[in-house]
Amino acid sequence: MEPYPQPAPADDDFAASRALFQTMTARLGEAEMMVGTQAELEDYLTVCGRELKRQLMQDQMDARARREERLAALAGADGVVRRRVEPDHRRLLATTVGPVEISRLAYRAPKVSNLHPADAQLALPAGRYSYPLRRLAVHEVAAGALRAAGTALERTTGQKIGTQQLMEIAVGAARDIRTFYQDAACTPVPGVGLLVLSVDCTGVNMIPAALREAPTAKAEAPDRPSAQLASRERAGRCRMACVSALYDAEPAERGAADVLPATATERESRRKGPTAVGRRLDASLEHSVAPMVTALFDQAERRDPDHRRRWIVLVDGANHQLDCIAKEAAARGVNVDIIVDFVHVLEYLWKAADDLHATQPARTAFVQHTARALLEGHAPQVIADLRHHLRTRDHSGLPSPGLQRCADYLTAKQPFLGYDLALGLGWPIATGVIEGSCRYLVKDRLDVTGARWSLAGAEAVLLLRTVIANGDFEAYWKYHLQREHQRTHASRYQHEYAPAA
Known part of the structure; x- marks a missing residue:
């Protein structure tokens, strides 16, 4: 021919x-x-x-x-050979430097979609916006409000993108993050350092359709106006975002005086605690605590497949989290040492101090003394003293809700209050890493005033902020573009084509 x-x-x-x-x-x-x-x-x-x-x-x-070279025929993945070729099929593409018009050959056949091999050679996206423009949009959307992101993009690129289109770009850009981390190779970390796992949850305001349980008809449509209408609408509007953190740390031996020094001499001689390195975060609104704990343990086993290192789990004491962690550890045959966050314990001690003492100096002294006792390993005695105070106040008819909650909390979490052992072995005893991660990943972006999120939008923004915080965005974006090329172009052709002779 x-x-x-x-x-x-x-x-x-x-x-x-x-x-x-x-x-x-x-x-x-x-x-x-x-x-x-x-x-x-x-x-x-x-x-x-x-x-x-x-x-x-x-x-x-x-x-x-x-x-562009014209082929005699082109077979699609549907098995139909397209022999009719039409030139000058055009499409618009918005780029970081402005809109361009792309002309290419279209291969056609009756009752099937056209094929444009030039699109595959150029690796064009399926939509209107180029990948570099989408990449800029992703960073802007992950960092701030949609309107501010649109304004920033228009200022830097001259391209005006609506808020709905920005959210669609973010959702599309985040679709491969879970798969990326599942496929990513993780090199085991040798040595005897600590492997620290932590998990926490925080609420995000959602639209009614994105809640885990649909609101009742009464909540959706009150019978009559109420002065507390705003409060009634707010109740139940949150969906819990689960955040997990995994990091390495070298043991750093300390004592109670290093955490809560009582004198100037103790303050001057304080020793620093373990430093987190190799931090890897994960977060989700779509998945609950159980699957997130499973994913956390999967990542931990990638770092320490033979379970040779000491696994430390830091939590705030939520029972469901503790149950999921214990179940996952038992299923994998790994020994974990669970420590309840010491800062959460301090919060309960302050609530007890509010009931027991009328003045701030007395409250401070009570918390200082009681917390030092817990750090030194005297949890049973602390609980007994709190119960004694509670009985005394009950006989006097004085209300003690904070004292009651503190005593109940320490009693329930007593197996996880071994701070003296943890400090002596150089373990961390506070969940600062996961608390800071919750604030940065979730609160700083998703908890802006007046915001209510769809599940798809909130999950996408949360995943994008996570992959950026992990320092993996460059590697992820390359992975995402490969997956997009497979979905958009490679999957549409039956085989690799060659130009006609």
């Missing part, structure tokens, strides 16, 4: 770009520009420079379209 005739190459594919550049240089040499300020010059070059780059891209796309 005779080859299809190919168009002759143009004498100058970039004539339009050169003409624009010459116009710019001529403008720069004019008397008006020569007496202008540097700021005016920079603004001119920013706007015109972007247009020059856009024209260069347009010229290059047009040159590639003129050189």
Whole structure:
């Protein structure tokens, strides 16, 4: 078969770009520009420079379209061979330098969709926005409100993207994060260092359809107006985001005086606690605590597949979290040492102090003394003293809700209050890493005033903030583009095609 005739190459594919550049240089040499300020010059070059780059891209796309080789036939993944070829099928693409129009050949057959092999060669996205523009949008959406993200993009690229389109871009960009971490290889960390696991939950305001349980009809439509309408609407609007953290730490031996020094001498001689390194975060609104704990243990086993290291689990004492951790550890045959966050214990001690003492100095002294006793391993005696205070106040008829809660909490968590052993072995005893992660990943972005989230949008933003915080975004984006190319292009063709002879 005779080859299809190919168009002759143009004498100058970039004539339009050169003409624009010459116009710019001529403008720069004019008397008006020569007496202008540097700021005016920079603004001119920013706007015109972007247009020059856009024209260069347009010229290059047009040159590639003129050189595209025409195939005799092309078979799609549906098994249909497309023999009809139509030139000059165009599509618009919004880029970081402006909109460009891409022309390519379309391979057609009755009752099936067209194929555009040039799109696969260019690795074009399925939608209107280019991947570099989407990448910028992802960082802006992950960092702040959608309107602010749109304004920032328009200011830096000249492209105006609506808030709904920005959220769609974020959802699409986050679709491969879970798979990325499942496929990512993790090198085991040798040595005798600690492997620390931590998990916590925090609430996010959601739209009614995104709640785990649909609100009742009465909550959705109150019978009559109420002065407490706002409070009634707020109740039950939250969905819990589960955040987990995994990191390595070298043991750092300490004592009670290093955590709560009582004198100037103790303060001057304080020793630092373990330092978190190799931190890896995970977060989800879609998945509950149980699957998130399973994923956390999966990551831990990747770092220590033979269970040779000491596994420390730091939690705030939530019973469901403790049950999931114990169940997961038993199923994997791994020994874990669970420590309840000491800061949470201090919060309960302050509630007890509010009931027991009328003045702030007395409350401070009570918390200082009681907390030191817990750090020194005297939890049974502390609980007994609290119960004694509680009985005394009950006989006097004095209300003691804070004291009651503190005594009940310490009694229930007593097996996980071995702070003297933990400090002596150099273990961490506070959940600062996971608390800070919850604040940064969730609260700083999803808990903005007045925001109510859909599940898909909130999950996407949370995952994107997580992969950015882990320092994995560059590797993830390459992985995501490979997956997108497979979905958008490679999966549409029956086999690799070659140009016709």
